[in-house]
Amino acid sequence: MSDTTNRRGWLKAAGASLGALALGACDKIGMDPKAVGFVSKAEGLTRRVQRLVIDRKALAREFTPADISPVFKPNGSISPSDADYRAHLLKGFADYRLVVDGLVERPLALSLEEVSALPSRTQITRHDCVEGWSAIGKWTGARLGPLLDKAGLKKNARYIVFHCGDTLEETLDGSGQYYESIDLIDAYHPQTILAYQLNDKTLPVANGAPLRLRVERQLGYKQAKYVMRLEAVEDFSHISRGNGGFWEDRGYEWYAGI
Numbered sequence: 001m002s003d004t005t006n007r008r009g010w011l012k013a014a015g016a017s018l019g020a021l022a023l024g025a026c027d028k029i030g031m032d033p034k035a036v037g038f039v040s041k042a043e044g045l046t047r048r049v050q051r052l053v054i055d056r057k058a059l060a061r062e063f064t065p066a067d068i069s070p071v072f073k074p075n076g077s078i079s080p081s082d083a084d085y086r087a088h089l090l091k092g093f094a095d096y097r098l099v100v101d102g103l104v105e106r107p108l109a110l111s112l113e114e115v116s117a118l119p120s121r122t123q124i125t126r127h128d129c130v131e132g133w134s135a136i137g138k139w140t141g142a143r144l145g146p147l148l149d150k151a152g153l154k155k156n157a158r159y160i161v162f163h164c165g166d167t168l169e170e171t172l173d174g175s176g177q178y179y180e181s182i183d184l185i186d187a188y189h190p191q192t193i194l195a196y197q198l199n200d201k202t203l204p205v206a207n208g209a210p211l212r213l214r215v216e217r218q219l220g221y222k223q224a225k226y227v228m229r230l231e232a233v234e235d236f237s238h239i240s241r242g243n244g245g246f247w248e249d250r251g252y253e254w255y256a257g258i
């Protein structure tokens with residue numbers, strides 16, 4: 001814990017001195033409108049510094065069975081009404097195939113049986129939602145790294161996009177379909193899994209059946225449920241409204257580190 005505190009303290013110091021730099025510069029330039037641009041550039045720099053400083057490979061804290069929350073509160077979509085999703089649900093996901101495509105050498109379409117045969121991991125972690133609640137759950141799922149290796153990422157792949165089966169907001173252009181994206185550091189993190197079990201039971205629909213992402217170093221909205229397709233991309237600016245995720249398209253940060 002003190003590690004985290006130190007890191008935060010360091011970051012605060014780094015952020016403050018960058019801020020001071022920006023303010024110092026503003027003093028000299030007075031109310032020049034260009035100063036505003038400078039400050040926002042400095043903020044961008046602070047974010048980049050944080051990204052460099054935080055150890056992206058460190059593990060998220062894991063808990064004991066005694067810590068598991070009695071109820072893992074479902075949030076956002078809890079019962080998608082999308083026709084394709086309903087059809088899969090009716091058949092018990094027998095025809096469901098996890099599609100892996102985009103910048104890969106070998107596009108895949110894996111049945112749930114095939115996904116469960118991949119190298120797996122079980123972890124008890126805490127989920128933090130920006131709405132101000134947390135829950136501790138035990139997740140079992142296929143490790144994303146080995147799955148991606150099976151498809152073979154092309155050299156120019158930089159992000160993995162998770163296309164989900166639910167429409168969270170009705171829009172005219174389809175941009176209300178849930179999606180998320182992570183970079184390859186998170187994709188290959190050992191705790192990043194496509195979970196098919198919650199608390200030793202088949203993943204409930206409310207929590208994202210049949211597969212949901214767990215990317216444990218990030219906030220709740222990054223944990224994509226109802227994952228239908230993984231797309232490896234070089235850049236996500238052409239997808240939906242271009243910010244890398246449903247909530248990111250509505251103003252949230254793309255990197256939601258905790």
Ligand SMILES: Nc1nc2c(c(=O)[nH]1)N[C@H]1C(S)=C(S)[C@@H](COP(=O)(O)O)O[C@H]1N2
Nearest residue numbers: 073074075076077129164178207220223225
């Ligand atoms: N497909 C999809 N994934 C989603 C959401 C959603 O509405 N649809 N909500 C997100 C948010 S904000 C949170 S907090 C978690 C909630 O996961 P849970 O329902 O298992 O608690 O899922 C995230 N992933």
Ligand SMILES: [Mo]
Nearest residue numbers: 129130220221
């Ligand atoms: Mo959330």
